Amino acid sequence: LAVYTDITEAELDPLLSSFGLGAALTLKGIAEGVENSNFFLETEAGRFILTLYERRVQEDDLPFFLDLMHWLAERGFPCPTPQADRNGQMLQRIRDKPAALVSFLNGVSVSRPTPRDCREAGGGLARLHLAGDGFQGRRENALGAHTWAALFRGQEASAERLQPGLAQAVAADLETLAAAWPTGLPSGVIHADFFPDNVFFVRGRFAAAIDFYFACNDALAYDVAVCLVSWCFDPDGQFKPDHARALLAGYEAVRPLQPAERQQMAVLAMGAAMRFFLTRLIDWTSTPAGALVKPKDPLEYAAKLAFFRNPAASAELGTLFHDA
């Protein structure tokens, strides 16, 4: 939630002219996206988001992300559409940083989703999965299941400091996940970060998804599991079955899950909780005090991990599918 770089007329004017956008009507740094600088830019040609990629996003991955958004938008999925300049180039450079101009999308995110919002979000995710079918780009999930044990290495003491006993519990979970992680589920392009703040609504209906900078190839059902952990708990860590039921029903109304995907949903959700716990733990311990961006509390995801660790969670999840 930060704007790191200011854009001046010396940077803006060449951009406007290479994209043929006419005069600038508005340029405002916006608090959207944690890792990048984002600007709302309106010109005589329309409304755009200008993104400067500040860090963490690997520059080599940018063509994958931009091509994917372009592919999805062409197939009618409401996501930011990268614009090409007069030379057909989407990827730009501003102040020696990679940059891109994408279409502006209407919508507001919800911070306290209702079951109805979850149903809409589930439907939106399924539309994304269908629209991604046939996309030829390839990107491994850089935060996928095979990376988690290595991510945790060296973090044991930090985990223990956060909550006594946590290091051992997480180590055991990592073994559980390594043993139980499913292979062979239907795979394709996933968003991998389909959190409430990346989903826009207008009048209560799914309107758009943004922030494709974790997108990759992985099991489609893992994307559903990411939604279960990010949309279906209340702020004090309580699982909300009505939310989960609505999310799954919304998803399956567009893309019905296969039996194997349903059976594996609990372990996938435990994995999703692990993935966000681990990156939050690392951000927590590596962020200097007083940094511009305040890291998110890893304990939120430690609690979700604990929920899915319990075998009762798997049984409960099984009852939430619409015809279960």
Added chain:
Amino acid sequence: LAVYTDITEAELDPLLSSFGLGAALTLKGIAEGVENSNFFLETEAGRFILTLYERRVQEDDLPFFLDLMHWLAERGFPCPTPQADRNGQMLQRIRDKPAALVSFLNGVSVSRPTPRDCREAGGGLARLHLAGDGFQGRRENALGAHTWAALFRGQEASAERLQPGLAQAVAADLETLAAAWPTGLPSGVIHADFFPDNVFFVRGRFAAAIDFYFACNDALAYDVAVCLVSWCFDPDGQFKPDHARALLAGYEAVRPLQPAERQQMAVLAMGAAMRFFLTRLIDWTSTPAGALVKPKDPLEYAAKLAFFRNPAASAELGTLFHDA
């Protein structure tokens, strides 16, 4: 340049309904204004800026600011227009903070003004002065000339740390200003912070002024002097006579200065440099390390103060009026 508060649907929905704005199409925290939280809000009824007043702005002053913007906008001056809710109320409360909804204005600010920009800005300021004529609200300049000696008290050591000899020079300047400060100049509503980042352009023409939260009653020519110190120096502290000439000409094309205002312009500009030096010095010394908002360097204004301290500055300024 910061967004301190997040707005959730629990805060937004009552606002939309009390203003009769329909559904939200966009809500984005924007990096505009240093002291307040600002959000770009678009609804089915139009585009707005939602401001939450975080600190420094005295709540008692808000009716003055809102009434003034309303007055100016009604007289055709392009400034944010406060919106009234269904009960005719402009001042709102969100999360127990004062808040207001104002119209959204097109335009982009310039970080490196050209003389042409200065001419436009000067004209815009003069339009503001004419539009303010007749406004009945009253607010003393809380950072006016009578406050500067008190503001500096206790800051001597900080000034000296910044630049050896600075404390003594500033003390002498304060005496000079107290002795020479003009009274009886034409007065009225002034913006008092008409810096480049508060002025919007579209296609190189003055389009709007924003951020009226220092506005007050004072000498109109002092507002021109604030522009001289904020628009007419290059980043390394060099006075730019072409910029100043253009600024004054642009102003006088709309509101010719009286002879007394011209004669006093150098001391007014020295005072303006003092005012911004002092508040930056105080922010500099009072901001904790690692704070979200990085304070601006007081030495920029110490250099401008030094420029106007030199009697040659007064002579040079005198040559810059269009018929001088």
